[in-house]
Amino acid sequence: MHHPGRVVVDLDAIAHNLHRLREAAPNALQMAVVKADAYGHGLLPVALTALEAGSQWLGVAQLSEALTLRAGLDRAGIPRTSAPVLTWIAPTQAPWARAIESDLDLSVSWTWVLDEVVAAARKVGRPARIHLKVDTGMSRAGSTPEDLPALVDAVARAVQDGQVEVVGLWSHLSRADDPSPDGLASTGEHLETLLSAEELLLTRGVRPQLRHLAATSGILWHPDTHLDLVRAGIGLYGLSPDPQVATSADLGLRPAMRIEAPLTSVKRVAADRPVSYGGTWRTPGPRWLGLVPLGYADGILRTASGRAHVTVLTGDGPLDAAQVGRVCMDQFVIDLGPATPATAAPARVGDTVVLVGDPAAGQVGADDWAEAAGTINYEIVTRVGERLHRIHQSRRTPCA
Numbered sequence: 001m002h003h004p005g006r007v008v009v010d011l012d013a014i015a016h017n018l019h020r021l022r023e024a025a026p027n028a029l030q031m032a033v034v035k036a037d038a039y040g041h042g043l044l045p046v047a048l049t050a051l052e053a054g055s056q057w058l059g060v061a062q063l064s065e066a067l068t069l070r071a072g073l074d075r076a077g078i079p080r081t082s083a084p085v086l087t088w089i090a091p092t093q094a095p096w097a098r099a100i101e102s103d104l105d106l107s108v109s110w111t112w113v114l115d116e117v118v119a120a121a122r123k124v125g126r127p128a129r130i131h132l133k134v135d136t137g138m139s140r141a142g143s144t145p146e147d148l149p150a151l152v153d154a155v156a157r158a159v160q161d162g163q164v165e166v167v168g169l170w171s172h173l174s175r176a177d178d179p180s181p182d183g184l185a186s187t188g189e190h191l192e193t194l195l196s197a198e199e200l201l202l203t204r205g206v207r208p209q210l211r212h213l214a215a216t217s218g219i220l221w222h223p224d225t226h227l228d229l230v231r232a233g234i235g236l237y238g239l240s241p242d243p244q245v246a247t248s249a250d251l252g253l254r255p256a257m258r259i260e261a262p263l264t265s266v267k268r269v270a271a272d273r274p275v276s277y278g279g280t281w282r283t284p285g286p287r288w289l290g291l292v293p294l295g296y297a298d299g300i301l302r303t304a305s306g307r308a309h310v311t312v313l314t315g316d317g318p319l320d321a322a323q324v325g326r327v328c329m330d331q332f333v334i335d336l337g338p339a340t341p342a343t344a345a346p347a348r349v350g351d352t353v354v355l356v357g358d359p360a361a362g363q364v365g366a367d368d369w370a371e372a373a374g375t376i377n378y379e380i381v382t383r384v385g386e387r388l389h390r391i392h393q394s395r396r397t398p399c400a
C-alpha cells in the first residue's frame, strides 16, 4: 500500500514549458537540467519527455545521477549520441572510467580533475568529453582567471595526446534574476569573463565546440548570455526563477507538480483548544479542523508552520484553508472554518487537499509554500520526500 499522499507530475506541462523556453532562446541548443531527481519530479520520465520535446542535452549535478540516468536511457533504447549528458560534480577518485565508458560529458574546473580524467581516458582507451568550467564571478566551481592559464595548458597537452575532447566552455550566472543595476552589472561581468576565457583558449589552440552560461533566468531575462547552449532547470518544471520578478503565469509556464493528500479527519473542536505540538495555535472559537497526512518527513517544511495555506477540493468547490499549529513529522492540521451548532462540516474525510497545485487555477502553489517557509520554490519541489509516490500523467503517451 502506498503512502496516502501523492505527487502527480504533468509531463505535458513539462513539454509545454520546454517549448516556451525554446521560444525565449530560439538560437541556442537546449539542455534539460534533471538533477535532484528532476527537481523532485522523477528523473527518467522527465528526461524522456525532454528529449521527446526536442531538448538536445541533459544535465545533472552528481556523477552518480548521471550514471543512473545513462543506464535508464540505455534501457529505454535511446542512442547515446542523441542524448548527451553533462555532469558537473564528482569527488576525488570518482569512477571516471565508468563515466567515460558511459559516454558522459564531464566538467573540469581544476587540474587535479583533469589529471584523474586523463588517467581514466588512458585506461579506457578513448578520449574523455570535457567541459571546461570557468569561475566567472560566483566563486563556486570553475577555474579562477588566475588558475586558468595553467589549466588551459594542461588541457591543450591532453587534447594533443588524444586523451580529451573539449566539448564545452562554461560557467553559471549568480544574479541573473536580479534586475537591479548591480545585478545587471554582475551578469555582464560573468559574460565578459567567459568570453575572455574563450580568447585565452583560442590563443592556446583549444577550440571548445559549445559555450554555455545561461540557466532559466538567463534564458528569460538575458538573451546576450544564450551563446550556443542554454541549461533549463526550474522553468521546465513550470516555476519562475524569481516570482518577485515574474510569476509562472506571467512567463507562460505551467507548474508540473501537484502535491496532494486525502483528509484523514474532519472534526469539531471547541473554542480555545491548543493545536499540535507546543499548542502554538489555539482555536479562536469552535472550529472545524482537518488533518492532512503529510509532514516534514515528506518535505513539508516545518518552518512554514502557521503561515501556509492549502486548497481543499470539497463537494462544494475549492476551499482555501490555513495550516494551523506546528507541522509534525507525518501530518498537519488545517482550519476549515467556524463550527457553530448550525454549520455542517465544510469538507469530508477523503476530500483531496492540494498543497502544491496551479495558482492559475486558483490553487495554492509552490511559491506560496516558499514564501511561508522563507525559502525559494526550488527547495519546495526538490525536498518532496521519497515516501510519496510520483504519478506521471501525459495525454500523449501513457507513462509508468
Ligand SMILES: *Cc1c(COP(=O)(O)O)cnc(C)c1O
Pocket: 033, 035, 061, 088, 172, 214, 215, 216, 217, 231, 232, 233, 234, 235, 241
Ligand atoms: C541547477 C543548475 C542549472 C539550472 O538552473 P535553473 O535556475 O533551475 O534553471 C543550470 N546550471 C547549473 C550549473 C546548475 O547547477
